Amino acid sequence: MFESFGHVGGVERFSRTRYVADSAGRLHCYDSDGARKIIHPAGRKLRILTK
Numbered sequence: 001m002f003e004s005f006g007h008v009g010g011v012e013r014f015s016r017t018r019y020v021a022d023s024a025g026r027l028h029c030y031d032s033d034g035a036r037k038i039i040h041p042a043g044r045k046l047r048i049l050t051k
Helices: none
Strands: 002-008 011-021 027-031 036-040
Touching: none
Parallel strands: none
Antiparallel strands: 002 011, 011 027, 027 036
């Protein structure tokens, strides 16, 4: 999934994030280098917008 991280010089920039669910229902988020960025708890609601 690609996520917007803001505008730089008037151009919207995106980064790639990989989401992996564990057995407890948490989402582990990894950046394009493979480093873990964040763990979302199982009760959190994420909204995904598509075009």
